[in-house]
Amino acid sequence: MIVRMTSAAARGLLVATLIMTPALLLPGLSSDSTQIVLLVALLAAVLTFVEYNSVFPSIVEFRDAAPFNRLRFTALLATVFLLSAILKGISAPTTMTTAMTAIGTVIGNAIDFPYSPVRLVVLMLPSDATYETVSFVRTAAGLAYMISLIAMTAFLVLVRVLNWPARSGAFNVWVNLPLFDPTAGGDVLERLQRDARINIALGFLLPFLVPAVVKMAADLIDPITLQNPQTLIWTISAWAFLPASIIMRGIAMGKIADMIEDKRRRAYAEAEREEQRIMQPA
Template identity: 65%
Template sequence: MVILVATPSLLVPGTSADTAQITALVAIFAAALTLFEYASTYPGLVEFRDAPPFNRIRFLSLFTTIFLLSVIARGHVLPTTATQFITAIGHLIGQALDFPYSPVRLLVLMLPSDAGPAEVEALRTAAGMSYLISLLSLAVFIAALRVMGWPAQFGGFNVWVNLPTFDPTAGGDVVDRLERDARINIALGFLLPFLTPAVVKAAASLFGSVSMANSQTLIWTVAAWAFLPASLFMRGIAMGRIATMISAERKRNSSAAKDGSLLHA
């Protein structure tokens, strides 16, 4: 977590002393939270803590996004062969995904009308790279579901530990509530890349236009724009998977109870 938070400050030249201090504080806080969560026996805030590789895939997705965007931003100041190669890949992906009504096009349109061509191109490149990584992370997670049989490959699934914010006793059938939450998360994951630029554009009239001239702002904004919808998609798929497991377990228990009653009869 420390490396994840500190990567933009370490790779992008020209980081100010104030930014470095804030980054160090956030990195220490994130590391402490992760350490306490995974060292504790009882549930906390992190979901699917004992159901790998859910959080590992999400972490690797976010770290890869932050790292590649930092390399691209570094290439604007200190170009090398590696930075130019990664920037070229991001440019091609951004151009391919920049079609009418696409999430990348909507994010680019979020910029003010007086934004320069360099700022528009930098945002398009970062958005294309980030969106591709988020799609790949979803593909990897779905493959883990199919190949590894997640989350049942390590035995029983503890709902209390892995879903600390979900209360099974709150009322209603657990399976129905899990399926409802799964649908809500998947819907939000699909709509968020489209809604976020529109909301920011609408809020610009009240709070001022958005500027992506600062590399740190560009990196974290675009990474969050791509990572949060993918994370919601994965959460929805995971909750749907758990609902299916609980429903299947109920059917097996019901069949076993019927067979037992027939034997005693």
């Protein structure tokens, strides 16, 4: 019990640190913004603690199938931290922020080719956007997208090469997929395979669809500017992280479907061998 509470408290603290990262790194934030960030961080920390301290799962998927959630959290933390550092370097440059900006600029320019997600993000900016805004958005989008690709590649290696999640022991579907109801109707294997395909397809399309939707709704929402640095950081981070997270979920669902199919195949083969043994004459 003490180990579970300590682990849950550590996870809650890490989530709160993630949410407060832009506010801690960026200068010149108003007191109202700081209070809102602290409130959101405290709420997220409490929810995380309650979720991981409870024996029964609620909404967090793959809770006991490490390192799925750890990999996603690390990718999001790296994205938010790097974008915050680059944005801080615009007004207060340091050696670290300059180096990160240079790396992000190289990556952003390399990925900024016609019809790429980064190019679509740049094109969704208003026509009167300043050079600093365009440059930062290109750098931030390229860096965030690269981090998401690295996270997906690492998880794919875990699944295909290191045999996740079987290498961690028995996989409990109820604990790790609390939102998946196996009694909802239809074959569980077919539903898992369908959900896997839908998640992968949706995750692939989102980086292309979101900029198009934002561009079409430009008259209804405020354009992206450097006037709201935290909003800009979280927007770019969500644009890159959510599709990667959805694709990773689809890969995980497909792996679980493969495990169930393999277990069924072995069970059917064992039953067939037992039936043949019984039917053999004495």
